[in-house]
Amino acid sequence: MSDDKSFYSTFFYIMGALAVGCVILIVLASNITSEVAEYKPEEVVVANIKPVGSVYVAGESEPEMAPTEQVAAAAAAPAASAEPRSGEVVYNTKCMSCHSTGVANAPKLGDAAAWAPRIAAGMDAMMANATNGLNAMPPKGLCMDCSNDELMAAIEHMVSNSQ
Template sequence: MSLLTQIISRKILALFAVASFSALLSSTVNAYGQSSEEIAARIAPIGNVCIAGEECEVASAAVASSNGPLSGEDVYGKFCTACHSVGVAGAPKFGNAGDWAPRVAKGMDTILATAIKGINAMPPRGTCTSCSDEEIESAIAYMVENSQ
C-alpha cells in the first residue's frame, strides 16, 4: 500500500469515527431522561401557517400564560434538560451536588441573575425566551433541590 493510500485510509477512518461518535452523542444529549411525550412537546412547532379563506387550527399547548406559570420541573424538562442533563459546555449537571455547590454558595439571587442574563454558552434565559423570571427561578430551584 502506498503512503498516500495509507494516509487517505486513516483520514477516512478518523472521519467515520468522529461522525459515529457525534451521532451517538447528539441522540443521547437530546433524549436523556425524557419520555417520548416530553420529547414530542419539546420539539413541537411553535406556530402554524394558516391560508386565508380556510379554517385554521391554532395550537394552544405551547401557550403557558393561558394555563398559568410552568412549574420548575416543566421548565427544566422542556428547556433546560438538553444542556443540564449532561453538562454541555460546563453547565452544572442535574443531580450533581459538586457542580451546583459553588453556585449555591453565591446565593439564589446571583444564580437567577446569571440565568436571566446568560453566561458562557448559555443564552439569556437559557432556551426559554418566553419564561418569566419566576419560571426561571422555579427551574433553578428544581435543579438545585434535586442536586444536593
C-alpha cells in the same frame, strides 16, 4: 263494458297514487321551507365577506367576536398565558438538553460538587446569571417565553436535586 271497467279502475288507481304523491310533496315542501324561512341572506353574506380583522381603536368598546372567532382566539392564545409551568416542566423541556449531560461545562442536575459554589453565591446571583447568560449558558437558558417565576422554579428544581 269490461274494457271500460278496467279503464276506470286503472284510471282511479293512478289518480289516487298521484293524489297521495301530491300530499307527500306538500308536506315535504313545507318542511323544507320552514327552515329556509329563517335564512337571512343579507346577514349571512355580510358575515361571509367581512374582513378577517377589524380595526380596534383604544377607548372604543371592544368589537364583539363571532363565536367562530372566539374559538380561534382561544386556540391561538399562547400557552404561557395559562398557568405557569412548574420548574420540573421547564427544566425537562428547556434546560435538560444541557444540564442533564453537562454540555459546555453546564452544571449537571444531581452534581452536588458543581452546584455547591453556585448555590453558595445565592439564588439572586444564579437567577441573574440564568437571566442574562453566563459563558456558554444562553440568556434565560433559551426559554424565551419563560416568566421570571418559571425560570426561578426551574433553577430551584435543579438546585433541590443537586444538593
